[in-house]
Amino acid sequence: MSTGHVLLGLLATGPKHGYELKRAHDAHMPRAKPLAFGQVYATLGRLQRDGLVAEGDRDRDAGPERTSFTLTDAGRARLDEWLAEVEAPAPFVSSELLAKVVVALLAADSRRAGAYLAAQRAAHAARLRELTAAKLDPESALGDVIAADFAISHLDADLRWMETTIARVNELQQGVPA
Numbered sequence: 001m002s003t004g005h006v007l008l009g010l011l012a013t014g015p016k017h018g019y020e021l022k023r024a025h026d027a028h029m030p031r032a033k034p035l036a037f038g039q040v041y042a043t044l045g046r047l048q049r050d051g052l053v054a055e056g057d058r059d060r061d062a063g064p065e066r067t068s069f070t071l072t073d074a075g076r077a078r079l080d081e082w083l084a085e086v087e088a089p090a091p092f093v094s095s096e097l098l099a100k101v102v103v104a105l106l107a108a109d110s111r112r113a114g115a116y117l118a119a120q121r122a123a124h125a126a127r128l129r130e131l132t133a134a135k136l137d138p139e140s141a142l143g144d145v146i147a148a149d150f151a152i153s154h155l156d157a158d159l160r161w162m163e164t165t166i167a168r169v170n171e172l173q174q175g176v177p178a
Helices: 003-011 018-028 037-049 073-084 096-107 110-136 142-173
Strands: 053-059 066-071
Touching: 003 018, 003 037, 003 053, 003 066, 003 073, 018 037, 018 066, 037 053, 037 066, 066 073, 096 110, 096 142, 110 142
Parallel strands: none
Antiparallel strands: 053 066
């Protein structure tokens, strides 16, 4: 995810200062890692340097002075370009899960890999239940629901892979060619 592009998108709805951008990011990207204030301001600095945002009004309502930022025409054009770009599927297969299974098979044995997969499957299933409950909560915002759908789809794919891999590891333990 490009933080700069997300901030441009948030500014497309109107001027905002850094604190508002952080709150809006965290509200609209509910299952993403929350942004740090330092990251918001560093990203705004780069966007301003590149002519994609401009300083707007300064406000001092009951606190420190806050500078709002606005999207420039160049920022709107860059945002539109980014939104039109199709994301390429991941070119490489890599994940901590895959690495642990392969290393367990290489450095330990098939029983250890099988035990790891069983434990990981239980953790994935528990997370799947949490996300399903959050998604079905009538109080959930649309952003929460679509983020949960996204995560559920990925967990489901991982679980299907684990089931296939557990079967292969079991065949290996029994001496059956995979």
